[in-house]
Every structure is written in structure tokens, then in C-alpha cells.
Amino acid sequence: MIKIEHLSYHYSNGEQGINDISIEINSSTSLAIIGPNGSGKSTFIKCLMGILKPQRGSIILNNQNINKLSITQRSQHIGFVFQDPKEQLFKSTIEQEIRFALRKRKDQKDIESQVETILECCSLTSHRSKHPYDVSITQQKFILIGCALGMNQDIIIMDEPTSGMDYKGIKQLAKIVEFLKKEKKTIIMVSHDLDFISEHFENVMIINHHQCIYQGTFKDACRDETVLSQGEYKLPDIARLSLMAKHQLCTTHQEWIELWKKR
Numbered sequence: 219m220i221k222i223e224h225l226s227y228h229y230s231n232g233e234q235g236i237n238d239i240s241i242e243i244n245s246s247t248s249l250a251i252i253g254p255n256g257s258g259k260s261t262f263i264k265c266l267m268g269i270l271k272p273q274r275g276s277i278i279l280n281n282q283n284i285n286k287l288s289i290t291q292r293s294q295h296i297g298f299v300f301q302d303p304k305e306q307l308f309k310s311t312i313e314q315e316i317r318f319a320l321r322k323r324k325d326q327k328d329i330e331s332q333v334e335t336i337l338e339c340c341s342l343t344s345h346r347s348k349h350p351y352d353v354s355i356t357q358q359k360f361i362l363i364g365c366a367l368g369m370n371q372d373i374i375i376m377d378e379p380t381s382g383m384d385y386k387g388i389k390q391l392a393k394i395v396e397f398l399k400k401e402k403k404t405i406i407m408v409s410h411d412l413d414f415i416s417e418h419f420e421n422v423m424i425i426n427h428h429q430c431i432y433q434g435t436f437k438d439a440c441r442d443e444t445v446l447s448q449g450e451y452k453l454p455d456i457a458r459l460s461l462m463a464k465h466q467l468c469t470t471h472q473e474w475i476e477l478w479k480k481r
């Protein structure tokens with residue numbers, strides 16, 4: 219479990235990043251973080267990653283205060299994918315990026331086959347020798363997702379992985395998220411894509427004006443439309459459609475199909 223208490227961060231120019239955020243994130247759950255631009259989502263997860271040191275509050279991971287760990291120590295537990303992939307890519311080929319991530323892994327067995335599996339699973343095999351800057355934004359994001367898969371940490375944090383991603387990439391990301399859920403990983407993802415979240419995420423946290431204004435299940439957030447509107451979002455299409463047609467909330471296409479089968 220990650221227990222975050224009264225977390226606050228302001229930038230050196232005095233700009234508020236986040237203000238007094240507290241939340242408990244259970245292990246093996248999927249949490250989506252949503253909120254308007256500039257509300258503090260990236261600041262919050264950068265504090266979790268250890269890139270920013272919060273001025274107030276604590277982050278306790280499995281009874282250990284991780285504010286005191288270095289980024290390297292923290293990366294044993296937490297894998298992350300930045301909002302802008304270029305901030306994280308620094309090797310000369312895609313394959314080298316994956317190999318570098320795998321080098322930091324505790325278990326060094328079968329590295330060769332793991333490199334191949336990751337390249338395959340991220341559709342990067344035919345691009346392995348290219349410079350990471352010479353592929354599309356979708357592929358750049360998959361390099362980082364591949365690195366996180368390779369590190370095999372228990373917690374994976376992704377900042378807006380779907381933004382700028384094409385349809386094929388989003389489908390592929392969905393498969394990876396479902397795989398991580400089966401592996402009982404804790405997945406934390408910032409996104410504005412409520413349709414993606416409604417299909418794949420159980421829990422949601424809404425940040426607005428630098429504060430957490432809602433935390434709970436995504437379904438409960440959809441039951442009370444004022445919750446989503448406070449975060450400046452509207453109900454996902456599948457939820458709206460199900461409420462209009464059957465007066466019963468569905469947040470996934472599968473639930474919608476099951477509901478109609480019962481007719």
C-alpha cells in the first residue's frame with residue numbers, strides 16, 4: 219500500500235503544484251488521476267517518483283517513508299513513464315534503452331529472451347536499431363512502457379500515455395494494462411481519456427486547483443455526475459448511454475453487452 223499524507227509542493231517561483239493531498243493506494247489496484255490542465259497531476263506523480271521533493275507531507279510505501287529514498291532506490295519499487303518521453307530517452311538505439319532498463323533488474327536470468335519479448339510486446343522489434351528520437355510519439359511511449367515492463371517493479375506510474383497515441387497504440391496499451399492487472403501490479407495513470415479509464419481502471423482520483431477533490435471508485439464517480447463535472451469532465455459515452463437506455467450504470471462495453479443479453 220502507498221499511504222500519502224498531506225502532500226504539498228510549490229515550485230521555486232512560488233507557483234503552487236499540489237496542496238495538502240492525502241490518499242491511500244492499495245496494492246494491486248488501478249488508479250486513474252484526472253483533472254484539468256495545470257491542476258497538479260504531474261506534480262503529484264513527480265513527488266511519488268521522487269523527482270520533486272515535497273515541502274510538506276509523507277509518502278509511506280510498505281511502512282517505509284520513501285521521501286528519504288534516492289530516485290535509484292525508489293526505482294526498485296516504482297517504474298514510470300513521463301508525460302514527455304524525450305525527457306526520459308537518452309540511449310542511441312531503442313534496443314539499448316530496453317537493455318539499460320533490464321540491467322537495473324535484480325533478476326538477471328534470461329535477459330536475451332526478455333529483450334525480445336519486450337520489443338515484440340511493444341511492437342518495436344523492427345525498429346530496434348533506430349534512434350529513439352527517430353520514431354513516432356506512440357513508439358517513444360512504448361519504449362518507456364517496455365523499459366517499465368522490463369524492470370518488473372510492483373508499481374507502474376504513467377503520465378498521459380494515451381495523449382498523442384494513435385488508435386493501434388491505444389489498443390496495445392489496453393492489452394498491456396490488462397496484463398499488468400493480471401500480474402497484480404499497482405497501476406497509476408494520469409489521463410484525460412475517460413473512455414480508456416472507464417474500460418480499464420477501477421479507481422479514480424480527481425485533482426482540481428492543486429487539491430484532491432474526489433477519490434473512490436470510477437463507478438461511484440459516474441453515479442454522481444457532479445463529481446466529474448467538478449473535475450471539468452463529462453460522463454463517458456458508455457455510462458451516459460446505459461443510464462439513458464436502461465437506467466443502469468455500465469462503465470465498460472462488456473457490462474453493456476451483458477446487460478443487453480439479459481433482456
Ligand SMILES: Nc1ncnc2c1ncn2[C@@H]1O[C@H](COP(=O)(O)OP(=O)(O)OP(=O)(O)O)[C@@H](O)[C@H]1O
Nearest residue numbers: 229231233234235254255256257258259260261262
Ligand atoms: N517547472 C515548473 N515551474 C513552475 N511552475 C510549474 C512548473 N511545472 C508546473 N508548474 C505549475 O504547477 C501547477 C501544476 O502543474 P502540473 O504540471 O502538475 O499540472 P498538470 O495537472 O499535470 O497539467 P497538464 O494536464 O497540463 O499536464 C501549474 O500551475 C503549473 O503552471
Ligand SMILES: [Mg+2]
Nearest residue numbers: 259260261301
Ligand atoms: Mg501533466
